[in-house]
Amino acid sequence: VEERFAELKRRLAEIDDLHMAARLAAWDQQVTMPPGGAAARAEQLATLNRIAHEKFVDEAVGRLLEELGPWEASLARDSDEASLIRVSRQDWQKATRVPAELAAEQARVHSESMQAWAVARANADYAAFRPWLDRVLEVKHRYIACFESAADPYDIVLDDFERDMPTADVRRLFGRLKPVLTELAAAATDEVQSWEAGPWPRDPQYAISLEVIRAFGADERSFRLDPTVHPFCTNFSTNDVRLTTRYGEKSFHGTSLFSTIHEAGHGLYEHGVSPTLERTPLRSGCSSALHESQSRLWENVIGRSLPFWRWLGPRMESHFPGVLAGVGAERMHRAANRVRRSHIRVDADEITYGLHVILRFELEQQLLFGGLSTAHLPDAWNTAFEETLGLAVPDDAHGCLQDVHWSLGLFGYFPTYQIGNVLSVQIWDRLLAGVPDADERIEGGDFAAIHAWLRDNLYVLGRKFTPSETIERVVGGPIDPEPYIGYLRGKVAALG
């Protein structure tokens, strides 16, 4: 048995190495690669992913997982060993359902469709993108057909990002949130303080962003921060985390600060996974929503709080002395939290953000299963957007073309953003029980106890348990929107 388990681990470690090499190739492509390298890089990525996939769906892996069943049953369920066998078996069963040709076809369609989307968005030309969206939907339906039918067909796409989460739960959650968010969005304002226009030079943006994430615990031994067009976080081991950000020079909200904190939240999660899970498929955050809960916890719950701005304000002023002289922490905090109606999800404040997400969740279900033709997507989007956010959509680049996700077939992803927001407040409330003086610590710039609590209670678990098991362990119960609603109401009242 031990030999078989060692053999399983050896195979999974090799597959993990290939995945990490592919992640590095993708990071390099977006951060450092000269443009001439694109064609060869696409081949290299395809080869790495194909070999990793082939090695995983190998029947020998399935046989080992089966043979290890009795041993697994004899182990504690939460042991690393039992978890590795259990989760790998689920992954294997899912991966072997999808024929290699379909997986390759999906990769090809998504890659080409994404390029078509980028051009279409730049030209606000939905008609040019529509045939690609049709192809993406067609291969997605073939993908869905690989699985046993679920209570709700959307369960199958959601499962790719939130294992075992029923669509019905998301619908219930969003049903509770939508009227509250709509009500709170009435606090939206067009107010802008004059200092927000900057100028915000790049070097001090880099310096203050780095200072903040270093204070959070993103140390130089394991983290780097590079510029990119679309910020993201990736990692190639728990001790090699790559954060990326962008440096807008024209507005306070466009500086690298919030985007860097957001990505650092993702990075701290990956960095905190137990070293015993390195080179296994458990060596990463549990799910998209739990990942987002951490990026949003650091970005919003901490990074837009008044104690945080009392700490950061004077530091900001020393980095941007011309712009911020005399502004003070309270006004910076106010600008960081202002509710405003806008067309673009990634620019949205905490209140309206959820409305942007719920709209996408509803439309993608209609596109996939509700008979909404791609021909009518812009109309459907624009109507829903005006109903929800109260703004007319000037063109599709500010409407249904704004996000890359659908071009990549990432249906089921959007709701996890908002579930993450909800979870971030549940987790924070639980953290306050363990670190009751968290606010004072933040105001003093001491994030060690906060980081340690999150690491010891969440990050360390990696992908050992399902999202719902993990949530249960961290917050002592299921997802609950009420703490989040209370948090948002409190914010709006305090800023009112």
Add this chain to the structure above:
Amino acid sequence: VEERFAELKRRLAEIDDLHMAARLAAWDQQVTMPPGGAAARAEQLATLNRIAHEKFVDEAVGRLLEELGPWEASLARDSDEASLIRVSRQDWQKATRVPAELAAEQARVHSESMQAWAVARANADYAAFRPWLDRVLEVKHRYIACFESAADPYDIVLDDFERDMPTADVRRLFGRLKPVLTELAAAATDEVQSWEAGPWPRDPQYAISLEVIRAFGADERSFRLDPTVHPFCTNFSTNDVRLTTRYGEKSFHGTSLFSTIHEAGHGLYEHGVSPTLERTPLRSGCSSALHESQSRLWENVIGRSLPFWRWLGPRMESHFPGVLAGVGAERMHRAANRVRRSHIRVDADEITYGLHVILRFELEQQLLFGGLSTAHLPDAWNTAFEETLGLAVPDDAHGCLQDVHWSLGLFGYFPTYQIGNVLSVQIWDRLLAGVPDADERIEGGDFAAIHAWLRDNLYVLGRKFTPSETIERVVGGPIDPEPYIGYLRGKVAALG
């Protein structure tokens, strides 16, 4: 037949993709990786190299190569197709001679030995490194034993860097060079001009280095330049070339200029290989010596020439106005070419460089096959060094510990540096027949015709032919030391 050839190309392309992913992982390790990533990176590199090796030595590859023999014979020898089959067969026969366990053992010993060497060199502590050198020699002998005995046992290690080159040829070449270099080294001087001490700030070093290599043809579409500790060049396709350099701030010779030009020479070679050879094992420079001929041609034959300094001098002055005001191109050219006796090979001038190399060539033969015990290596080195260069060796860090090569088992590599120097002048003389106004072009900063001649006559060939075939094609005959000797004599006379 065409299906079989397509299958061979498919397999070789996949292997090339894996090698390129490994190269990227190695580049990243030296240029961008945070230190915490080291342990996981070693595993990732081992996995990529192991899978690439396994896929290459696969019997199916050998079978395809055998089955394609008759078709190969029907093709023109210099066609891409025949060359791919021929060279791949040679590579396959060589690779399959070495058992996988020995290859793995070599990789492990070299990796550990290199780390031991780095510590030993830092402490000038040869005794700490000696047991590792013994292990490296032991596995090297096991490697040599995998091959049929050769006329000279050194032929087998030399073949890893210069396919088909007999050691006897190198000995004859170095026998001709050694007395000439010794004679010319009498021109050595301790003269230093006061401006050489700088200061040489980093930003203008980067700017002028980039300006020079862009003028050579290392365009931003396909090349990047990053800082590192030990400069090197690598690439992940013909259009994704990574140059690295270092920025010494205390002396003219320590600036990034010459090291950047050197690496750019390697990079232009890789960049110029025919695109039809992309994703095949022919997609790289032909041999170590031919590669070095290009780094040294751009660095020395062009980069230390008077026409070059007439072009570069005013540009240098505008980047370093304080230091270089009134110095003038002639004095910079003189400083760039000064003959001086020094302990460290990589700091040596063009005259003494060859003596450093010849000493290593002689000692490594004695270590491997001549009964020189590692216990006596420092004594043997120091005695030979004082005889050859006329300098006492103060400690082993300035003696036999200075280079990384032996720790990595790279016996057979050193001579290729000096063969490259010899070839660089032969190639330049031939180039002058095609580009007779090369000197005027250099003085005008126009390197396009020079780059094009090198690309069309050498770079484009990649690894299609053996080194001797390639040399024959480019210069119309075998290696010949006389043009190089004439070039060095001319330099010493002109500067005298």
